[in-house]
Amino acid sequence: MSTDSSIRNPDHPLLAQANAEEGARQRFVLALKGHLGRTLRPRMHEVYQQQALPRWQAEQGRSPETEQEVAEALYAEPRYQYWSALARAAQEHMWLAVAAPIERQRESLQSQCESLRQSARGSLTLNPEVAPPRVLREVDIHLQPGGYLRDEGPQDIMAGALYEAGGNLYSQGEGVGTRESKADCAMRFLREWAPDFTPRRILDLACSAGASTVPYALAFPDAEVHAVDLGPGLLRYAHARAEALGATVHFHQADATATPFDDGSFDLVVSHNAMHEMSPETQQALFAESHRLLAPGGVCLHQDVPLRLADFDTFSRVLYRWDEFFNGEPCWSAYGNNDCEALLEAAGFDPEHSHTGLFAMLDNSFSWYFAAGRKGAASCNGTASQKSTARQQGAAA
Amino acid sequence: MKPDFSKDPIEAAQQRPIFFDTPGMDELVHMLVAMAEEVAVLSERLDNAQALLESKGVLSPAELDNYVPDAATRQQRLAQHQARIARLLSVLQPDVAAD
Ligand SMILES: C[S@@+](CC[C@H](N)C(=O)[O-])C[C@H]1O[C@@H](n2cnc3c(N)ncnc32)[C@H](O)[C@@H]1O
Numbered sequence: 311m312s313t314d315s316s317i318r319n320p321d322h323p324l325l326a327q328a329n330a331e332e333g334a335r336q337r338f339v340l341a342l343k344g345h346l347g348r349t350l351r352p353r354m355h356e357v358y359q360q361q362a363l364p365r366w367q368a369e370q371g372r373s374p375e376t377e378q379e380v381a382e383a384l385y386a387e388p389r390y391q392y393w394s395a396l397a398r399a400a401q402e403h404m405w406l407a408v409a410a411p412i413e414r415q416r417e418s419l420q421s422q423c424e425s426l427r428q429s430a431r432g433s434l435t436l437n438p439e440v441a442p443p444r445v446l447r448e449v450d451i452h453l454q455p456g457g458y459l460r461d462e463g464p465q466d467i468m469a470g471a472l473y474e475a476g477g478n479l480y481s482q483g484e485g486v487g488t489r490e491s492k493a494d495c496a497m498r499f500l501r502e503w504a505p506d507f508t509p510r511r512i513l514d515l516a517c518s519a520g521a522s523t524v525p526y527a528l529a530f531p532d533a534e535v536h537a538v539d540l541g542p543g544l545l546r547y548a549h550a551r552a553e554a555l556g557a558t559v560h561f562h563q564a565d566a567t568a569t570p571f572d573d574g575s576f577d578l579v580v581s582h583n584a585m586h587e588m589s590p591e592t593q594q595a596l597f598a599e600s601h602r603l604l605a606p607g608g609v610c611l612h613q614d615v616p617l618r619l620a621d622f623d624t625f626s627r628v629l630y631r632w633d634e635f636f637n638g639e640p641c642w643s644a645y646g647n648n649d650c651e652a653l654l655e656a657a658g659f660d661p662e663h664s665h666t667g668l669f670a671m672l673d674n675s676f677s678w679y680f681a682a683g684r685k686g687a688a689s690c691n692g693t694a695s696q697k698s699t700a701r702q703q704g705a706a707a
Numbered sequence: 708m709k710p711d712f713s714k715d716p717i718e719a720a721q722q723r724p725i726f727f728d729t730p731g732m733d734e735l736v737h738m739l740v741a742m743a744e745e746v747a748v749l750s751e752r753l754d755n756a757q758a759l760l761e762s763k764g765v766l767s768p769a770e771l772d773n774y775v776p777d778a779a780t781r782q783q784r785l786a787q788h789q790a791r792i793a794r795l796l797s798v799l800q801p802d803v804a805a806d
């Protein structure tokens with residue numbers, strides 16, 4: 311068993327094992343999604359240019375201009391309709407294939423989680439009073455069955471188990487499972503940007519199954535590490551998973567924009583792939599809460615996919631927005647159009663001590679988008695703190 | 708169906724989307740995907756069995772071609788086909804979980 315925690319998908323005993331049939335189903339959906347995403351999706355520009363555009367022009371006597379008009383032209387094309395229907399079906403079948411081994415091993419996974427949590431060094435604090443935002447109540451993000459808030463009783467871990475297994479299958483398709491984790495990439499950035507900085511109290515906002523929390527706890531064994539999310543089933547699983555990987559983390563059911571912690575009580579506040587699942591108001595509140603929670607000299611670092619919609623032409627933006635409307639990514643363009651520099655500044659971070667831009671993974675195969683701010687007077691490394699405006703294409707999670 | 712960008716995508720998420728103009732086409736695509744998945748499962752299963760049997764020297768490919776199942780096995784096969792069909796047509800019963 312690989313226990314290297316700096317890789318994206320470390321192995322641990324809570325991962326359900328697929329039998330022959332389940333494995334075949336997973337490989338099939340992976341192949342189907344790969345074909346739809348990598349082979350057919352890039353051909354949609356051709357479909358648009360050769361069929362959709364001339365047809366719309368003939369009917370309207372002019373070219374489509376707005377995103378809505380381009381969508382009208384594109385969504386009328388049978389080949390795009392086929393692509394859309396297949397991509398939607400593939401996503402639904404992906405979850406069926408991911409869920410099957412988890413459902414089959416559900417009881418044993420639950421009891422393993424229970425026993426890991428009984429001998430825990432970290433902790434779990436649930437608070438059913440916390441009210442989740444509308445988007446999480448009404449949308450199953452990524453079409454994950456039951457959504458992030460799925461909670462079927464005091465031992466239920468389905469939301470976390472599904473989230474991790476879905477992510478693992480997806481990264482198997484992308485071939486990224488053994489690459490540097492997002493958190494390790496962020497820590498490498500911090501060593502460059504703020505070399506003098508060693509956190510003692512760390513908070514991971516919107517932690518999900520804790521995949522990004524664990525690397526901090528292992529890298530800073532002397533620090534106290536906390537993490538929040540809203541889904542009880544995510545948090546129970548995250549807690550057990552962290553224990554299984556030997557990480558001590560304190561998990562809390564709380565809104566990332568209104569945490570139960572005191573002002574100035576952390577010196578590192580992070581989030582990973584969280585902004586793109588938040589409304590514009592929640593994103594702003596995430597930065598404001600980060601600022602409130604930081605002690606002077608403390609750092610916030612919010613990482614996400616490098617999707618900047620302004621870099622794309624109208625047609626490509628329309629293609630991206632398929633996920634927003636039909637694949638459970640309702641905040642996709644709210645994130646892709648946001649302005650992290652402005653969000654940082656509005657939250658109280660001095661632009662002189664802020665950073666926004668891309669940062670490459672260790673093997674240079676991909677770059678993440680980072681928005682970082684340092685509170686108060688402490689200085690940060692000048693060369694790395696330049697604002698980067700070079701932004702590149704992001705991949706849908 | 709096309710997205711209405713003037714609307715909140717949360718509303719679009721409340722039902723399974725319909726992309727085709729012809730009613731029923733979207734469901735047909737789901738069935739096609741389910742069908743293709745079954746073929747993938749079966750072909751892996753067969754490959755596994757053949758590989759194991761050949762590696763153990765138990766049988767040759769020719770013996771497989773001539774095998775006829777007994778009555779009990781035939782009943783079991785029938786049940787399997789029924790389950791497979793239920794999965795294939797599960798899109799027609801959104802209220803029934805496919806398993
Ligand atoms: C893509 S996942 C995060 C992935 C995780 N950080 C990782 O790196 O593996 C997004 C998470 O944000 C959580 N979330 C969304 N809005 C939130 C909010 N306002 N407060 C707390 N958590 C929130 C969701 O429940 C979900 O678990």
